[in-house]
Amino acid sequence: ARPPLLLGRGLAKAAGPRSVRQLKEAEEAAPVFQYAGKAAKRKDRVFVWGFSYSGALGVPSFVKPDAGWKKPRRIQATPYRLETEEKISSAACGYGFTLLSSNTTDITKVWGMGLNKDSQLGFQRSRRDRAKGYEYVLEPSPIPLPLEKPQQTRVLQVSCGRAHSLILTDSEGVFTMGNNSYGQCGRKVVEDESYSESHLIHQLKDFDSRVVQVVCGQDHSLFRTKKGAVYACGWGADGQTGLGHYNITSVPTKLRGDIAGVNIIQVSSYGDCCLAVSDEGDVFGWGNSEYLQLASVTETTQVNVPRHLPFKIGKIKEAACGGTGNIVLTEEGNVFVWGYGILGKGPNLTETAVPEMIPPSLFGWSDFNPDICVAHVCCGLSHFAALTNRGELFVWGKNLRGCLGTGRMEDHYFPWRVTVPGEVVDVACGVDHMVSMVKSFT
């Protein structure tokens, strides 16, 4: 028993160990914090990784650090958040530059960053000298488009090639910028034209119906219209324009061959080979075949007319072309690869002319999770990316300057997860960098 003399007047009592009832009461009286309301929406974020010295990642502090003691970061090996003002709906990676677009009705709809030596990002007026433009854009900068109704037209999709870019709008056709030495911008080739610091943005409107997808190859452009037709223009020495000749084309011309009359629902290209998927699940290919991409139908190394590829792997939903390898996704969610290079089935498989399936267990499928399947595939120049329906991103292929984003600098011979703090909704692959659109978890 405590002597009352110690506490003087006996008004104060020492605290002592709390009884269970006191603890419960204290717990009930504790304040409740709210971090997220019931209607909290998931936020949209953009993550970038890869080679940063070209400015393609859009983070200026990587190239020019903001403090004297900081060192420039040549390679960003893991996903890095890119803060953007607007919600980005479509992104495309070219050879050292990136385009981001939002489907807003504001005046600024497209931002570009990276190399601008051929005005592939439009004219970026330099702040020091109002007459000159920037050659390297280090931060996402708005690209002014000559729209007739800038507050009504929406930009649906962007696509980037080696030195040119295409912007697809919903009511004003396709805008092209950049290098036009092979007619890839869809306008007549002007001899000795200087493409750097050029203000010229060309508008293409006359197709048989509205254009719904634009795809850039290395030096050529493909347009897919609502009626299911495919138009092409640009460099054709490997037959990638698919128009039956090996010359350049400077006006978008409709493709014939095996896709005449077929309703094409998706076109893809990144290097010199092209693939198209029809609504019935057939795949057609044309262009470069030096790496056995089209060896299943022909022995020649260049195919200049679209040919049907008779693969018996099921109904095909989506196709993507890389520099030397191709990848398709079937309706069941299986992934098939063929071509040359690191294809994703271990170091022993370096080339195949017939599609080989990548086992679904490498994408997280198991008896514990039987309903995981691949939802989207994408190709960079020498690497592949696959998105599962759970929002996980898998990459494999040559790890050129950290483009895979796994944190390691070595090549991956089978699909490897990329840790992104969010659910990946879309991914764009470039030569040495990648951009992904991610939704946060909560």
Place this chain on the structure above:
Amino acid sequence: LNAAPGPAPRQHVRFLPVPAEDGSGVTGLVATRVPMLADHRLVRGPRFRRLKIGAGHRLDTKASGVFVLGIGHGNKLLTDLYNCHLTKVYTVGGLFGKATDDFSDTGKLVEKTTFDHITREKLERILAVIQGTNHKALLMHSNIDMKTQEAYELAVKGLIRPMGKSPPIITAIRCLQFTLPEFQLEIHCLHETQQYLRKIVHEIGLELKSSAVCTQVRRIRDGVFTLNDALLRTQWNLQSIQKAIWDCQLKVKTELEKTLG
């Protein structure tokens, strides 16, 4: 144990003198098998004076479930089972809305939060990400060179596992029940401790922008031993223990042969 009939005493051949039939006093030697006196219970004493019992993977005081013990020569099998690095399965119960200092519901309260924005979908998303990052850790800690064809084949079959020391890795996790504020998870893991599982529950709460404490950790499987093989408190008697040892001998032997070769 000592009361049970032991193994039969060893026999040896002795030449015993046998008196002759006709009583003439000449004794012949006959070889007979007789039990050895050294094996007799009164000479040797009780067979078991002490028993060596070893414990398998640890289970702390707040958790419950399957706990593997080895008796006598079985302790050697315990070390072999440890080197097999098999996964253990736990049922973990959690409660949203509270955060305590030791991550369980008996600890000192740190914070209370709202949890009405949490849905089963959000929880499953977080669990998928946990599984993904842990799968990556599994591949990285297994110390196999990823550039070889064998690594690819093992990865396809899902047999890549760290065969040495590694930090705790969760191989599979899924939500069994979800009624706000309570939820129950089934976790398959390697090299973990129960406090690590409670920490995972706490971190799931943080990731969902709320807080969570762990109410129950129950191990339902430890390698080859499941709840069906486990003995209840009422069954801790000699007959049940002997029967349990007999039943699981074959299972343990096949598993050891499969993994360690």
